[in-house]
Amino acid sequence: MLLVNTIREKFEDAVIGLQKRNFPQAEETLKQVLELDNKRKEAQNERDNLQAESNSISKEIGMLMKSGKKEEAEKAKARTGEIKAQVKTLEEAYNQIEEELKHLLYSIPNIPHDSVPAGKSADDNIVMLENGNIPVLNDDKLPHWELIKKYDIIDFDLGVKITGAGFPVYKGKGARLQRALINFFLDEAVKNGYSEVQPPILVNEDSGYGTGQLPDKEGQMYEATADKLFLIPTAEVPITNLFRDVILQEQDFPIKNAGHTPCFRREAGSWGAHVRGLNRLHQFDKVEIVQISHPDKSYEALEDMSIYVQSLLQKLELPYRVLKLCGGDMGFTSALTYDMEVYSAAQERWLEVSSVSNFETYQANRLKLRYKSEDKKTNLAHTLNGSALALPRIVAAILENNQTAEGIKMPKVLVPYLGFDKI
RNA sequence: AGAGAGGUGUCCGAGUGGUUGAAGGAGCACGCCUGGAAAGCGUGUAUACCCGUGAGGGUAUCGAGGGUUCGAAUCCCUUCCUCUCUGCCA
Known part of the structure; x- marks a missing residue:
């Protein structure tokens, strides 16, 4: 707040x-x-x-x-x-x-950074840059929800049987692709100075308040009512809350954590034509990066994170663009957000795969996350986070963009993780 | 899950109703001492809010929340957590 x-x-x-x-x-x-x-x-x-x-x-x-x-x-x-x-x-x-x-x-959201444009909706976001080649596919190209059936790698019907809509079952090479992406993302994060954490995926109310999911947004989260715990909608919640009620020393900065977790979102009332297949799920996997930064360095850190996320997309050979979100489209707690979108060539549209934000002191104030400066004063730190990356839409884009008559080609960088180069 | 013990400041640890924000020790910082260092000595060493230009002062905080009392770290209730034993289990 x-x-x-x-x-x-x-x-x-x-x-x-x-x-x-x-x-x-x-x-x-x-x-x-x-x-x-x-x-x-x-x-x-x-x-x-x-x-x-x-x-x-x-x-x-x-x-x-x-x-x-x-x-x-x-x-x-x-x-x-x-x-x-x-x-x-x-x-x-x-x-x-x-x-x-x-x-x-x-009830008051964060104040946007000066550079954030006014705007009402996603239409007012600014495209900062576009990178990569958009593949030209044959007319018989298939959207990923057809491809996963054709190659029998992700099964939505089985998920319905086990749990319900929006809980897919990954099978065979589909499951291995998941595992490969998670490992690839984590390895890259560690190479880039992030320290790996494996947090709990159920969190208590205090944690929900700390990062701003509570109050008011409990409808977005699954709740284990008997124990008053919530299934996390993103690893941002447990990882950032690691630093709740903490007073850091100035030399502790920057703190860089990365973790893989499943994420659970109820997505009440948000189902429609554009959310077929992997585009929107109740459960999905994501690697999240979190930074705790000195206030003077947080915008540098944000650029850093943006460049890092882009490097992942480049390595995966996916065409992407970077958006600066307008005031109307930004999350409640953010001061400045970049969205990364990949182009999914069969759906012929851009899919958001990452959202990188600087929260400045908005979360830190709730978290009581502070640091002692040289003059021995206690000040609030800045928190940042971003997806690096969310899996389902990456999978959708990889499948759609790389489909050929002989099968789906896997990005080179994943082959060592996968043990195969084609589905 | 059952029985017992316990949660005090950066850490260890005393404290069972009265100037206790909290003895003592360690650590840390600064100063003195020293050729230098150690030892020794001295001083200082929490967080939040409020008042004050400032020095300084006030209030709250001894896991959390309530209660008893003129007064609570100390007594009572609720709750969370940790440890030991028993049970169960990957």
């Missing part, structure tokens, strides 16, 4: 930023935050002063008791009754204001 101090000090910028996101009543809402915060301070002052008085009387009583002046102690006790009741009232008032403020802050 946003820092109240930031809102106070950069009010105009914050309003303009939120307007870029089409956040309704930006100015009114931010004013309300400041008013509530002022009320909070007043309430705290009142409460603290009274509590201080009560504390000092209690100490007095303690001293009187020690020195055997029982009667005077009793007199002092009588005085405290009233104060106690008042403190309780003030305490409740304070808590209510604080709660209200917190809820309001939870």
Whole structure:
């Protein structure tokens, strides 16, 4: 969530930023935050002063008791009754204001970076660059949902039998392709200085709050209600939460973690014509990269991550483009997001396979993820993450783009992982 | 899952109702001492919020949340976690 101090000090910028996101009543809402915060301070002052008085009387009583002046102690006790009741009232008032403020802050998205264009939808995103050759396929080209049947490598019907729609079963070379991609992505990440982690894929509520899935977005996650745990929608949640309530030293930066996990998304109400086959699933695999960065270095880190993700796509020989998301299309917690899309040649459309974001202090504030600077001050760190990469659409593009009459050619870089070069 | 023990500051560890944000030790930082180092000595060493230009002051925090009390690290309740034994299990 946003820092109240930031809102106070950069009010105009914050309003303009939120307007870029089409956040309704930006100015009114931010004013309300400041008013509530002022009320909070007043309430705290009142409460603290009274509590201080009560504390000092209690100490007095303690001293009187020690020195055997029982009667005077009793007199002092009588005085405290009233104060106690008042403190309780003030305490409740304070808590209510604080709660209200917190809820309001939870409802406000991150302020976009200056360079983020205003815009309403994906149509307003900016194409930063396009790379790679779009293959020219014969007229008998097949979309991946046909190819997987033809070669019997991914079975949606079996998944329906076991679980339901959106839970495919990978078989034979399909399963091996999955495993090869995961290993390839992890190896590349390690080569690029990321340290590999294997986090839990069920997380508690605190973790959900830490990265911003909670409150309000619990509908997106599968929940194990008996234990109040959530199946992760992305490894961002457990990996970033590794650093919840942590105070780092400046020399700890940058922290670079990478991990593979399955991801689970309910995707309630988002089914339609464009989500056939592997395009949208309830369960899929993804390798995620996470960086914890010094605030001065986080945009460098973001560029770094973007270039790294692109290097994977180049090695997989997939045509891709990089988008800078507009305010209206960015995630709630992000300040700047690049989306990487690959071209899937049979569907003849671009598929998002990675989303790389800088959250600045928005997540760190919730996470209480801080660092001690040289001058011994504690400041919030910056968090970033990105997919590197999400498997299903990569698989879709590999299958579609490389189909030939003799079978589907595998990218060279995967062959050592696969043990075969063609499906 | 059952029985028992326990969760205190960066770490170890004392503390069972009264100026305890918390003894003592270790570590770390700075200073003194030294030719240099070690030892020794001294000082300092949490987080959040609030008040104050500042020095400084206030409030809260001893796993978390409630309660009893004028006063709680200390008593009570709930909850989470760790350890030991038993059970179960990949």
